Amino acid sequence: MAGLTCAIESSEVGRKVVLVERGPCIGGRIVQMHKYFPKLCPPTCGFEINLKRIRKNRNIDVLTLSKVEKVTGKKGNYEVTIRQLPRLVNDNCTACGECEKVCPVTRSDDFNYGLSETKAIYLPHQMAYPMRFAIDGNVCDRCGACVKACKYEAIDLEMEARTHTVRVPSIVVATGWKPYDASKIDNLKYGIYKDIVTNVQFERMAALNGPTKGKILRPSDNKEPNSVIFVQCAGSRDENHLPYCSAVCCLASMKHATYIREQNPNANAYIFYIDIRTPGVYEDFYTKVSQNPGVTFIKGKVADITQNEEGRLVARAEDVLSGKQTSQTADLIVLACGMVPEGCDNLPVDVDQNGFMIAGDLYPVGVAKRPIDVSGTTQDATAAALLAMQKP
C-alpha cells in the first residue's frame, strides 16, 4: 500500500516511477485483509480505485518478482541495479485460467498464509495486478502441460532472470512488514495446538476468497467455534520478542471479534489485553465493539495456553501490574502477533534498534519505518511523494 500509493501519487504529478515489487503482484498485505477497521469495508474497494489509476498510467514501470541488488551514486542521482526473477509467464497471458486446470503440481498458498494450496501455475489472487498467472519455479517440474493448454503462447519455461539498471533522483523504501513468527513465543503454543492461529491467518479464514470461503472454522475439526480468545500483544511489548507495540493489533482483534459475532451470534469473543490502543476517533470503534454483548475485554497478559481434559484450550492470564490471575476456555485462540519490518539488505539506509528504517537520504515509508495502520501508511506515502520532489 505504501509503495503503490507513493508511486501512483507521484506519477500523477507527471513523475516517472519505477515500482520494484518482490512478489508477483502489487498491493502488499492489504489485499489479504478481509475488512478494514473501523468501517469494516473491503480493502479491495480502495485498491480497485488505485488499480484504475495505475492501469492506464504510462508513468509507472512495474517490476514484479524483483529486488534491488545494488544502489550507487547519491541523492539526486542514483544508479539502481534490480534483479527480476523469471515469472515464466509473459504478458500475453489473459488470465483465462486454462493452464491452472491442467497443472499437476501444487504448492502452499502464501496468500492464505499456508492455509490452502494453489497449483504451481497460479494467479496470485483474484484482483492481482498485473492480472497474470505466475509459475512457482521452485516447485514446477517443467512437465509442459500448461504450455500445451495455453492458447496464447504466454508460458515460457525457458524465461531467464533479468537485470535492470535505472537512474533515479530519489528512492522511497516501502518494503513493509511480515507477521512475527508466532512459534517463537513458546508459552502461547502456536504450532502445538491446531486451534491456535495467528491474526493474519484468521483474517484469511474470514475472507470470502480465503481457504474456507469466508467461513470461520477451527482447524482441528472444521467446526464453527462458539468461543474465541484473542491474545493481544502476542510477542509484542515484550523484551524477549518485540519490545515495541505494533499499533494495529488491538483494533484488528476488535474487528475480528465482529467477524465472529456476525457469523455466529451465539459465539463469545474474549479479548485479553494490556492496554487498549485506539487513538483518535478509532475510540468510537472500541465503544461500538465493547457494546457488543458477546465481546468481553479482559485486562491481562496471557501467560500460557494449555489443553484441558475435554480437549478445549485454556488461556491463563495475569495482570502485570496487579498480579491478578484469570483463565478462560475457548474453541479457538487467535494470537494478535505484531509486525516485523521486512527490510532490504541492499539499500543504503540506517535502521533503529528494532530494524525499522530511519529517514535520511532515502525515504522510508509505512511499516518499513514504524508500525502503523493503513491510513497512516497512505499519509506517509503521500508525504514521501513530495519529499522525493524536493529540489537539491
Place this chain on the structure above:
Amino acid sequence: MDKKLGAYICTGCGIGDSLEIEKLVKLATPKVAICQTHPFLCGKEGLSLIGKGIDEGVNTLIIAACTGRAKQDAFLFEGKICERVDLREQVAWSHKPNDEDTQALAEDYLQMGIVKVKKMNLPDPYLLETVSRAVLVVGGGISGMTAALSAAGAGYDVVLVEKESQLGGYMRKLAKQLPTKPPYEVPEPPGVFQRIKEVEAEQRIKVYLGAQIEKTSGQPGAFEVTIAQGEIKETVHVGAIVLAAGFIPYDPMKLDHFGYGKYQNVITNFQMEEMAKEGRIARPSDNASPKAVLFVQCAGSRDKNHLPYCSTVCCRTSLKQTRYIRENDDKASCYIIYKDILSPGLGESFYAKTQEDPGVFLTKGVVTGITETENSDLIVEVKDSLLGSSISITADLVVLATGMVPVAALGEEIEGTCDVKDNIEVPSDAIIKSNILNLEYRQGPELPGLKYGFPDSHFICFPYETRRTGVYAAGCIRSPMDGVSSMTDGCGAAFKAIQCIELTAKGQAVHPRVADLAYPKIFTQGCTQCKRCTVECPFGAYNEDEKGSPLLNPTRCRRCGTCLGSCPERIISFADHSIDVVTSQIKVIDIPEEEEEKPRILCFVCENDALPALNLAARKRLMYDPAIRIVPVRCLGSVHLVWITDALSSGFDGIILLGCKHGDDYQCHFVKGSELANYRIPKVQETLDRLRLESGRIEIHQVAIDDYDKIPMIFSKFASKIQEIGPNPFKGF
C-alpha cells in the same frame, strides 16, 4: 469529428466457444466501417489488426472482448473514441454457452456499444486561462510550516497565513517534545524553532502573521483569497489550499468534577508545559515545589459527555511531564491514573523507559472525585484501580491530561441549505461556521466535518480527500496526532495540493477519476432554477447566479455525474456521458414480444465497486440470469430517473440498481451518490404506484466489491419476483 467506426471482436478466452460470432459480425457490419474478429485480440497480431484499421482512418473503436478492467494497457488508443464491450466476463464466463439467451445478451451488448460510440464525443478539457501554482497554507503551526517548506522545496510559491502574531503554534509552547529519534526514550528540545527559521529564510514563502482569511472564492487552480491583517486587506491568487489551522485545548472549566477552577492546585497539562518551559515548576497555591503530582489521563477525553475520542498524545505527554517533575525534584513522586496507556508503535520505548523510574507510579483506574485539604493538598479518589477496588491518593498538584478540539469544530452549525423547489428530501451536511476559510460556496463557508468537527476524510485508503476539491486538511485539525505525524501530514497535504494544481492545469479531474477530461456542460437556457444540482453536488462545485441558475466551477468538479442525475430538465451532460447516450443504449436493447416469455431486466451498476464485483463473480464462473442487461455508471448518483421511465416504456419488466453502501460507514467514492439514488428511487416507485404499475419492478441494492457471491442471488431473486409480477403492460407499445 467524422467518425469512422471499427468493431473488433475477440473470440478468445471462451468467447468464441460460447457464442455464434458470425451472427455478431452480421449484426455489427451494417453499422460500422470495419468489423473484424480475432482469436487473440490483445496479442501482437490482434493489436496490429486494430492498428491497421486505425491507419485506414478508423477513429472510433468498439472492442468486444474482455471487461474494460482488463488489458487496458493493450487497448489504449489515445485520441480515439474507444468503448469496451464485455463479452468475456459479462457474457461467456457468466452464462450458459451456446444458448439463445446468451447469444441475445451478447448481441444487445454489442449494439449498446455501437450506439454509445455513435452518441459520445471525445472530451475537450476545461482549461483555466491562467493557473495559479501557489499554495495557500492556513495555519503556521508545525503542520502548516512543514507543508509550506515542503511545497517551497519542490519549487512552488506559498502563502502562509497565521492568526497569531508568531509562527510555531502549540509546539512553540512546549518545554520539550516527545522523542523522535531512536532509541525513542528521551524527550528532545522542541524542533519547532528550527522550522520557524527555515520558513523565515525561504524566499518562496510569504508569511502573513496576525492574519485571518476573510474570503475564499473561485476554484482549484484559481482561488482568490482575501487576507485581513488587522486593517490591511490583501488579495492573493492560489491554486490549492492546505488547511492546517490546528486545535485548541479542551476547555478545562468544563471539568469541574476534577476540581478545575475550584482548586488552585488542579492544572492542565498545557499549564504544566508552560511552567516547565519557564523552568519553574511550582504549585499555584504557594509556589512550593510539588512533592506528589497526580496525572489524570483522559480528562474530558474518551468520555461521551465531553470529547468521545482519544486525543492520542496526552498519555505520552504525561509520561514526558513526569520527567519534568522528577528532574525538578528527584524526591518527588508522580502518579498516573489512566484507562489505557496509549503509546503506540515505537512510543512503547518511551513508556517502558518511564516505567523504570521508581518515582513514577502508574495504575489503571477511574478518578471519581477530588477534594482539597486545608493546606491546599488534594485527595484523589480512584475506583477500579488495579491496586485495590477503591483507593485515595494525596497529591499536592493534580494535572489534568486534557485533549484537543479541532478549530473547525468551533462555531455555530449552519443548517443545510435545502430550499429545493420540488421538495426532494436531500440530506444536508452540517457545516460549522468556524471562520477559517470563509468559502464563497453555495453550500456553506467551511468544509463539511466528518465527526466531532474534524474535516477528516472518511476514506481509510485516501486520507486527504475532503469534500472540497483543492482543499486538503493536515495536522490536528484533521485528527488528533503528535508532532511527527503532524509534520508528515503537512507534507502529504501539500503534495495533494500540488497534485491538484498540476492535474487542474491539464484540465484533468482529481481523485477518484484522475485523468478524466470530460466535465459537465449545462444548457443554461433550459434551466428552471430548481437548484437541485447546486444542492446535491457532493463537492459543492456549483454556485448560483442572481437568478438562481447554476454556475459551475469546473475544477471543483469530481465528475461523479450527480448533477446529471439530479437535473429534471436534463440540461447537464458530459461529452462522453449524457442522458442521450444512456437512453439510446436502453432503446437499442431488443425486447422480446410478450408471448416469448422472455423478460428483460435493466441493471445500473456502479463502475467502482458493483462492476468489479460482477467481474469477480465471472472469474469464479458464477452464473446469473441472462435476462439482465448491465449498464455501468460512474456512480449511482448519476442515474437519471428518465432512464428508468424510458426503460419501462420500452418494455423492460424490471430495473435493478447496484450501488455502494451508504450511511455512516458509506463506501461511495463520491460520498453522496448512492445515498441520493436511495432518495430518488422511492419517488419513482411512488409514481409507478400512481400509474398502477407495480413499484416492485424497481429495486436498489447496496453491494460491496467483495459481495460477488451475493450478486447472482440478488439477480435471481429479483428475476423470480418479476416473473411473479408478470410482463410489463407497456411491452409492445
